[in-house]
Amino acid sequence: MAVANMEYRTEKKAKKKAYKELKEIARSEGKRPPPNLYPSAIKEIQAEEKKYVMDRFYNPKLIEIAKKMKEERDLLLQDRAASGQWQ
Known part of the structure; x- marks a missing residue:
């Protein structure tokens, strides 16, 4: 159970990080950030x-x-x- 929980958390962190990078790219290009893909x-x-x-x-x-x-x-x-x- 602990392993599954740890995997879930790392996956969730990776998704958050990817979305954060997408927002930064959009801001640097002067566009609106995309909607959150992983709500x-x-x-x-x-x-x-x-x-x-x-x-x-x-x-x-x-x-x-x-x-x-x-x-x-x-x-x-x-x-x-x-x-x-x-x-």
Whole structure:
């Protein structure tokens, strides 16, 4: 596992270095730097999920579902506290 992790890190560093050199070449030629060829996987996932995150806060149906879930959780916690049982 450590070897695979080390290989991944060296590969990632090489990609970053290559992109950095591409940006420097573009700047020296007076051009705009190219888009990042190796974007972060986490940022890609976040971009895909952004729509759903916004829905969570602004979609009335989802807000109603969240309220119901909170009420159910609160009732369950109250029942547990009243009976003295913790499962």
